[in-house]
Amino acid sequence: MKHTDIVDILNQPEEYLGKTAVVCGWVRTSRDSSAVAFLELSDGTCFRRLQAVIDKQAIAVDPECTKNGASVRVEGQIVKAFKGDGVEINAASVSLLGKCPPEYPIQKKRTTLEFLRSIPHLRLRTNTFNAVFRVRSVAAQAIHRYFHDNHYVYVNTPIITASDCEGAGEMFRVTTQGYDAKYASEEEYYKNDFFGQKAGLSVSGQLEGEVAAMAFSKIYTFGPSFRAENSNTTRHLAEFWHIEPEVAFAELPDIMEIAEDMIKYVIRAVLEECPDEMTFFDSFMEKGLKDKLWHVVNSKFGVVDYTDAIEILKKADVKFQYPVDWGCDIQTEHERYLTEVVFRKPVFVINYPKAIKSFYMKQNADGKTVAATDLLVPGIGEIIGCSEREADLDKLLQAMQDRKMDISSYRQYLDLRTFGSVPHSGFGLGFERFVMYVTGMENIRDVTLFPRSVGNIM
Numbered sequence: 001m002k003h004t005d006i007v008d009i010l011n012q013p014e015e016y017l018g019k020t021a022v023v024c025g026w027v028r029t030s031r032d033s034s035a036v037a038f039l040e041l042s043d044g045t046c047f048r049r050l051q052a053v054i055d056k057q058a059i060a061v062d063p064e065c066t067k068n069g070a071s072v073r074v075e076g077q078i079v080k081a082f083k084g085d086g087v088e089i090n091a092a093s094v095s096l097l098g099k100c101p102p103e104y105p106i107q108k109k110r111t112t113l114e115f116l117r118s119i120p121h122l123r124l125r126t127n128t129f130n131a132v133f134r135v136r137s138v139a140a141q142a143i144h145r146y147f148h149d150n151h152y153v154y155v156n157t158p159i160i161t162a163s164d165c166e167g168a169g170e171m172f173r174v175t176t177q178g179y180d181a182k183y184a185s186e187e188e189y190y191k192n193d194f195f196g197q198k199a200g201l202s203v204s205g206q207l208e209g210e211v212a213a214m215a216f217s218k219i220y221t222f223g224p225s226f227r228a229e230n231s232n233t234t235r236h237l238a239e240f241w242h243i244e245p246e247v248a249f250a251e252l253p254d255i256m257e258i259a260e261d262m263i264k265y266v267i268r269a270v271l272e273e274c275p276d277e278m279t280f281f282d283s284f285m286e287k288g289l290k291d292k293l294w295h296v297v298n299s300k301f302g303v304v305d306y307t308d309a310i311e312i313l314k315k316a317d318v319k320f321q322y323p324v325d326w327g328c329d330i331q332t333e334h335e336r337y338l339t340e341v342v343f344r345k346p347v348f349v350i351n352y353p354k355a356i357k358s359f360y361m362k363q364n365a366d367g368k369t370v371a372a373t374d375l376l377v378p379g380i381g382e383i384i385g386c387s388e389r390e391a392d393l394d395k396l397l398q399a400m401q402d403r404k405m406d407i408s409s410y411r412q413y414l415d416l417r418t419f420g421s422v423p424h425s426g427f428g429l430g431f432e433r434f435v436m437y438v439t440g441m442e443n444i445r446d447v448t449l450f451p452r453s454v455g456n457i458m
């Protein structure tokens with residue numbers, strides 16, 4: 001169908017004024033009287049809508065065309081709007097593409113996000129989701145642009161994997177066979193399976209990313225990760241998108257600088273490229289959002305040592321659900337206190353105790369901590385997990401033995417430390433958490449087309 005995107009008409013009105021155009025879209029709202037009808041049309045190419053004015057005495061219009069949710073094609077002249085300084089389309093003909101009966105669940109009065117979660121296939125036609133997913137798209141493009149412009153190679157790491165990066169039990173199995181009691185052991189059972197061994201969905205592309213970084217210096221991945229998290233929170237999904245740069249010749253302070261620079265670059269891109277969407281979020285989701293984000297772009301992130309963070313938390317005048325002591329994991333409530341109350345901006349917590357972090361993290365000279373950091377942001381908590389990787393073969397082997405890991409399945413990874421090992425670092429940014437942060441949306445299910453979580457695969 002030959003037609004013009006509504007965004008083109010609204011962004012360059014001078015190009016279209018006085019000319020005839022064809023637009024297609026859905027009726028978002030309408031006002032209908034016996035003499036004239038006004039349709040607010042959205043084709044989803046931008047946040048704003050184009051008003052179509054129909055002189056009912058001059059042209060015949062199927063009454064179905066003015067119903068909320070109907071899809072229509074309008075041909076007419078682009079003219080100065082009667083009200084305001086925009087443009088509208090003076091319909092010369094209106095045709096119905098698809099009618100929309102009154103049981104259409106998206107109605108004018110604002111419905112709750114919770115209700116909209118029950119209709120993921122229709123909720124994208126609301127203002128909120130129109131804005132969320134355009135911001136998500138612009139952010140994704142900006143992330144690719146950032147890395148591309150800075151000489152990173154974009155690699156795609158495998159989704160099906162035999163290694164569980166974190167050594168934790170949160171991996172989904174990939175199998176073609178059902179369990180059969182005839183197998184004597186787990187190993188024998190998996191021998192008969194598709195890959196001849198146990199396989200699962202990747203929780204992170206890091207280990208393979210490190211392989212690529214040892215050839216290209218700077219790489220990043222941007223793909224799905226899967227975690228069988230049993231935690232039913234507003235910031236965890238079973239399937240999420242993960243951005244994982246890995247950089248050779250970079251130590252912890254270098255990778256922190258990269259993370260901060262990238263986050264600021266992408267926030268700025270969203271603020272500049274999505275003004276209407278960001279104004280909407282600022283008014284309806286989080287008052288002051290735009291000022292907050294500009295402030296983030298223009299100031300330094302905080303940095304605090306884990307040991308100091310624990311002292312701050314111990315002295316805090318708040319009753320935490322989980323007790324704090326040196327050596328404990330920092331829970332979401334602690335993360336949020338640090339970033340929302342103490343620093344009131346994004347903050348890197350650095351040098352965690354080695355016992356609560358992964359085997360591959362670089363061991364610090366104190367023998368107790370590792371060169372790892374989490375970036376915490378107000379409203380969410382952790383959005384980035386980051387570390388310098390242990391580049392010393394012996395220390396790495398020791399850390400794996402301490403954790404009773406099966407060293408034979410990490411041969412390739414260990415080879416990287418045997419053949420031309422270099423200091424290197426990387427991080428993982430959860431894309432949905434980042435989108436939550438820039439939009440002010442409070443539930444990760446509302447920044448994902450079809451969210452997957454415990455007991456939910458609609």
Ligand code: ATP
Nearest residue numbers: 227229235236237240382383384385428429430433
């Ligand atoms: P958390 O402590 O919040 O569960 P994590 O420490 O398990 O996160 P990492 O393994 O460090 O997470 O993963 C890197 C990043 O990926 C996190 O900082 C977060 O932004 C994102 N992430 C991790 N798990 C999930 C999940 N289940 N859903 C959405 N994003 C996630």
Ligand code: MN
Nearest residue numbers: 374382384385
């Ligand atoms: Mn983490």
